Amino acid sequence: MSRDLSVGLLALLLAVTATAPASAQQPQKPNVVFILADNVGYGDLGSYGGGELRGAPTPRLDQLAREGLRLTQYLVEPGCTPSRAALMTGQYSIRSGLSLVALEGTPNTLSARAFTMGELFKGAGYATAIFGKWHLGGEPQSLPTAHGFDEFYGIPPNISWDSATYVSSMDLTHSVAATPAELLARGPQIVEATAGGALRAVKPFTPEVRANIDYELVDKSIDFMRRQKAAGKPFFLYLPFSMGHVPNLPSAQFKGKSRIGNYGDKIMEGDYHVGQILDTLKELGVDDSTIVVFASDNGPFGQAGREFGNDGTPDMGNSGPFRGELGEVTEGAIRTAAFVRWPGKVQPNTTSYAMFSIMDFMPTFAHIVGGTMPTDRPIDGVDQTDVLLGNSAAGHRESLLSFIGADLVAARWKQWRIYFTDIHPTGDGPQREPGVFSASAPMAGYPKVYNIEMDPHEDLIVGGVFAWVSDPALKPVFEYLETVKKYPNPPAPNITQFHGGRG
Incomplete structure (x- = not known):
């Protein structure tokens, strides 16, 4: 191919590229x-x-x-x-x-x-x-x-x-x-x-x-x-x-x-x-x-x-x-x-x-x-x-954390579910209400641990058998708490705890 022909083709290619619509280029x-x-x-x-x-x-x-x-x-x-x-x-x-x-x-x-x-x-x-x-x-x-x-x-x-x-x-x-x-x-x-x-x-x-x-x-x-x-x-x-x-x-x-x-x-x-x-x-x-x-x-x-x-x-x-x-x-x-x-x-x-x-x-x-x-x-x-x-x-x-109101109540780490409060239905018999009307009670110092793959319905607490899970499961909790020091959260919603008007 002659040099003049090569130069001509290159010029034509550049001209077509320059005039092509943006949608063809991006x-x-x-x-x-x-x-x-x-x-x-x-x-x-x-x-x-x-x-x-x-x-x-x-x-x-x-x-x-x-x-x-x-x-x-x-x-x-x-x-x-x-x-x-x-x-x-x-x-x-x-x-x-x-x-x-x-x-x-x-x-x-x-x-x-x-x-x-x-x-x-x-x-x-x-x-x-x-x-x-x-x-x-x-x-x-x-x-x-x-x-x-x-x-x-x-x-x-x-x-x-x-x-x-x-x-x-x-x-x-x-x-x-x-x-x-x-x-x-x-x-x-x-x-x-x-x-x-x-x-x-x-x-x-x-x-x-x-x-x-x-x-x-x-x-x-x-x-x-x-x-x-x-x-x-x-x-x-x-x-x-x-x-x-x-x-x-x-x-x-x-x-x-x-x-x-x-x-x-x-x-x-x-x-x-x-x-x-x-x-x-x-x-x-x-x-x-x-x-x-x-x-x-x-x-x-x-x-x-x-x-x-x-x-x-x-x-x-x-x-x-x-x-x-x-x-x-x-x-x-x-x-x-x-x-x-x-x-x-x-x-x-x-x-x-x-x-x-x-x-x-x-x-x-x-x-x-x-x-x-x-x-x-x-x-x-x-x-x-x-x-x-x-x-x-x-x-x-x-991992994933779960909050209700102001409280960090649970975490997922891999197939493990960890509860920091005891969330359970309120009432008995016809008064029993789960879901949005559940109660949340403090634990006696230790979280409840379930394995979602072994036990999808969460019927068996296994924290005593798999005590090592607390180490990796708590890591995202502490990482989150560190971010709150730098970026404080706004006031959390609250419609149940008024402390007699004391704030």
């Missing part, structure tokens, strides 16, 4: 859809041994699990607000002062200083939206639209799905001196907001709205995805919908579809809504460039909410082979379902036994999308990209 950032169920237990879905065997088939979720990676040791926090705080910040909820479920009348709320997953994606150039339940506080500085989300539509951001029953139960008990119309106007409202704006009331949140709310949330999600596809912008969709949380009031389309009452009907309805999201991604031609995560925020609500059921059926989920329910720190309370699909990156029809915390999603996403995590605070989540891509079987986590 890897396209994946869209991310995060669907968060509410109090769905480890044993509820078909891919975890439930589904048809529970009387409530989940074919679309089972399909999603087959198309991606199923996590079998996915761990969360003991309640709705704590898990959502951990997901959004990549930190233990106690570092945000949100280590109890947020209730009306309590002062704890997400601070303006918090850095959330919304801000992570926004900083990486994404359009962001949340449709559903925030549950991290209703103060202006706590709203999702003050933390990186462009759009929000859902229930009041400081309470949960059961608030749909507030007005009817107030009217039933005559506890509030107001007419039904006044109660409706003053009661919980469906709200919406855009980035930097105030909340706007849309309509009262009634049981009728509760039954159909997930249709609204999915419709808004689909509209959001269509708009971002048209705009050519990567999107982060956070869909914390109501599947699994009391009162599980099914829509007319799914009423009576399952064989176990309202709870099963709502599980099947949630499965249908997940299918709507998946079908839309395919229709838009972006399913291959979208990470889809389905996860639950907690183990099942359990006996505390069973009376919400219909015709004698309990409105409660199933924790599979594990013991416990929402509000405790037992394995069944904090181990639940999660799977991840990312075509071409995450191998389909695979499982991982790696310990994976709900906090780990944020640093993992930061790695994948080129986001920047803050360096002026401790980040308790770890980057688990290697687990998702099949490059690590064990992952990068071997």
Whole structure:
């Protein structure tokens, strides 16, 4: 080849490269859809041994699990607000002062200083939206639209799905001196907001709205995805919908579809809504460039909410082979379902036994999308990209701490579960209440130790036989305490211990 021809080809190549669109030069950032169920237990879905065997088939979720990676040791926090705080910040909820479920009348709320997953994606150039339940506080500085989300539509951001029953139960008990119309106007409202704006009331949140709310949330999600596809912008969709949380009031389309009452009907309805999201991604031609995560925020609500059921059926989920329910720190309370699909990156029809915390999603996403995590605070989540891509079987986590209010109550180290307080049901007989109404008593100087693999139901204390476990199991506790010296936690939530007003 002549020198002149070589020079000419080189010039042509450089010209083509210089004029190529940026998308051809830079890897396209994946869209991310995060669907968060509410109090769905480890044993509820078909891919975890439930589904048809529970009387409530989940074919679309089972399909999603087959198309991606199923996590079998996915761990969360003991309640709705704590898990959502951990997901959004990549930190233990106690570092945000949100280590109890947020209730009306309590002062704890997400601070303006918090850095959330919304801000992570926004900083990486994404359009962001949340449709559903925030549950991290209703103060202006706590709203999702003050933390990186462009759009929000859902229930009041400081309470949960059961608030749909507030007005009817107030009217039933005559506890509030107001007419039904006044109660409706003053009661919980469906709200919406855009980035930097105030909340706007849309309509009262009634049981009728509760039954159909997930249709609204999915419709808004689909509209959001269509708009971002048209705009050519990567999107982060956070869909914390109501599947699994009391009162599980099914829509007319799914009423009576399952064989176990309202709870099963709502599980099947949630499965249908997940299918709507998946079908839309395919229709838009972006399913291959979208990470889809389905996860639950907690183990099942359990006996505390069973009376919400219909015709004698309990409105409660199933924790599979594990013991416990929402509000405790037992394995069944904090181990639940999660799977991840990312075509071409995450191998389909695979499982991982790696310990994976709900906090780990944020640093993992930061790695994948080129986001920047803050360096002026401790980040308790770890980057688990290697687990998702099949490059690590064990992952990068071997311990997890659990908090209730101000107390560090338990730890996991590998397959060992260690309790620093004695959490047990209150009352006896018909007064017996586990879960959120459990009691916590001090130990007599030594922690209780269980081996989750030998004894998934935690029926046998083995600390006397495996005394050496205390050494490695306590190491993450002391490491955490060291971080608190440098980065003190805000006041922990407290709604039971007032010390006679002494503070």
